[in-house]
Amino acid sequence: MEYDLIICFETHVELNTKTKLFCDCLVSYDAPPNSHICPVCTGQPGALPVLNKKAVEFTVKAGMAFNCTINRLSRFARKNYFYPDLPKGYQISQYERPFCENGHLEITGDDGKKYAVGIKRIHLEEDAGKLVHSSDSLGSSQSSLVDYNRSSVPLLEIVNDHENNPIRSIAEARAYLEKLRQVLRYIEISECMLEWGQFRCDVNISVRPRRSLQLGNRAEVKNMSSYKFIMDALGYEMGRQIDILESGGRVDQETRLFDEVKGMTLPMRSKEDAPDYRYFPDPDLLEVRIDQKLIDKIQKEMPDLPDKQMEMIVKEFGITRNDAFILTKDKAVSEYFMLCAGVCEDRRRLANWIIKELFKLLNEASCTIERCMVIPDDFARLIDLISSGDITESIGRTVLGEMFKTGSSPEAIIDQKGLKPISDDKTLKEMLEDVITKNPEAVTQIKSGETKPIDFLMGQVMKKTKGKADPKKIRNLIRKILAE
Numbered sequence: 204m205e206y207d208l209i210i211c212f213e214t215h216v217e218l219n220t221k222t223k224l225f226c227d228c229l230v231s232y233d234a235p236p237n238s239h240i241c242p243v244c245t246g247q248p249g250a251l252p253v254l255n256k257k258a259v260e261f262t263v264k265a266g267m268a269f270n271c272t273i274n275r276l277s278r279f280a281r282k283n284y285f286y287p288d289l290p291k292g293y294q295i296s297q298y299e300r301p302f303c304e305n306g307h308l309e310i311t312g313d314d315g316k317k318y319a320v321g322i323k324r325i326h327l328e329e330d331a332g333k334l335v336h337s338s339d340s341l342g343s344s345q346s347s348l349v350d351y352n353r354s355s356v357p358l359l360e361i362v363n364d365h366e367n368n369p370i371r372s373i374a375e376a377r378a379y380l381e382k383l384r385q386v387l388r389y390i391e392i393s394e395c396m397l398e399w400g401q402f403r404c405d406v407n408i409s410v411r412p413r414r415s416l417q418l419g420n421r422a423e424v425k426n427m428s429s430y431k432f433i434m435d436a437l438g439y440e441m442g443r444q445i446d447i448l449e450s451g452g453r454v455d456q457e458t459r460l461f462d463e464v465k466g467m468t469l470p471m472r473s474k475e476d477a478p479d480y481r482y483f484p485d486p487d488l489l490e491v492r493i494d495q496k497l498i499d500k501i502q503k504e505m506p507d508l509p510d511k512q513m514e515m516i517v518k519e520f521g522i523t524r525n526d527a528f529i530l531t532k533d534k535a536v537s538e539y540f541m542l543c544a545g546v547c548e549d550r551r552r553l554a555n556w557i558i559k560e561l562f563k564l565l566n567e568a569s570c571t572i573e574r575c576m577v578i579p580d581d582f583a584r585l586i587d588l589i590s591s592g593d594i595t596e597s598i599g600r601t602v603l604g605e606m607f608k609t610g611s612s613p614e615a616i617i618d619q620k621g622l623k624p625i626s627d628d629k630t631l632k633e634m635l636e637d638v639i640t641k642n643p644e645a646v647t648q649i650k651s652g653e654t655k656p657i658d659f660l661m662g663q664v665m666k667k668t669k670g671k672a673d674p675k676k677i678r679n680l681i682r683k684i685l686a687e
């Protein structure tokens with residue numbers, strides 16, 4: 204039998220506000236443990252939360268980017284459970300009235316068509332602290348310590364919709380997560396660094412016989428922060444659930460954990476053990492009213508989203524859709540390209556050189572474009588030097604390599620390294636005559652109508668000039684001399 208797959212994510216995104224959600228402790232990722240804490244974020248009796256306005260603005264911004272309805276009246280609720288990293292014994296989250304509802308994010312589906320993945324809600328909550336175990340495996344750990352630096356860092360939860368346009372395949376799941384992260388980075392509300400836990404997912408997955416309308420029982424796999432493990436977990440779960448259905452069984456509704464070493468999901472708790480969070484409105488916090496003025500302000504600050512940016516690059520600069528897609532994948536790359544494009548004449552070559560040459564250097568050095576020493580102005584001038592024939596592509600590569608290492612300008616490097624092109628016709632002619640004298644056979648062949656030996660002679664001259672001559676010029680000179 205064939206099966207349909209239904210995948211829904213609950214994605215947690217740490218917002219990059221300066222301070223935490225309900226106090227003025229700094230949000231920091233590399234500070235010593237428990238160095239950014241206060242009575243509020245460690246849940247001391249009597250301490251009162253004060254809402255961080257910026258975090259609300261960021262949430263509304265996300266709502267707009269994902270086409271949501273923004274609720275003008277919203278409130279926070281207490282989600283009650285006990286865990287050592289949760290000092291108050293409850294997490295301040297949202298329940299009945301989240302800030303944003305009923306949105307979508309457009310991806311390219313497996314059939315190549317646009318598909319709007321449903322987003323049911325986006326709410327704002329506080330993150331928990333972090334447990335640090337004395338050994339990697341909890342079972343063999345002798346002790347555990349708690350770091351509350353992360354406690355109360357603003358956290359966005361973006362929830363997909365099971366009924367309205369869920370994700371339909373593992374490939375679409377990946378496309379969704381990548382696009383989600385891309386947009387969040389474009390609107391600059393989170394760095395979404397997976398390795399820092401700023402972007403992590405719970406995923407719900409169920410299967411049902413193809414064309415059946417009834418939703419199957421779903422398993423939830425908790426807390427994953429690596430694309431690879433998420434995809435592995437989805438692949439494993441799909442196989443497991445289909446096997447159960449094929450053998451006439453019933454999939455249990457349960458929460459599972461992905462064992463990264465074994466590459467399989469394992470049961471964590473069943474539906475019966477699911478905690479009752481006893482949500483109720485937080486009496487310490489007022490309802491939040493979002494007025495039109497704030498909406499207008501955020502709308503005005505909204506940058507172009509990647510899809511729009513891509514269309515613009517294709518239309519304005521005549522760059523292929525494929526190249527434009529690569530250039531807009533990451534906001535920092537897109538910004539770099541735009542800065543270069545502002546001063547560069549040959550935008551197609553520019554696009555090509557960023558994708559092929561600059562990315563190669565960045566990759567080899569494990570460097571990001573933000574930390575790249577080549578400033579956009581210099582990169583743009585290098586491209587124009589190549590396009591105008593002042594230097595060859597091969598010299599251009601050498602110059603770029605130096606620019607990448609030293610941060611110097613292309614002109615300075617060309618000067619220092621003696622890479623100035625040989626434009627003097629007399630010198631070129633002398634070199635060429637020397638090559639011709641040494642290769643009489645090639646000359647005879649050319650004179651009898653063969654063209655290949657021309658390339659050979661050109662190669663010899665290029666070798667002599669160490670690639671510093673304009674190939675077009677040499678070709679013309681060869682023709683001219685042999686015609687005499």
Ligand SMILES: [Zn+2]
Pocket residue numbers: 223226227228239240241242243244245
């Ligand atoms: Zn604090």
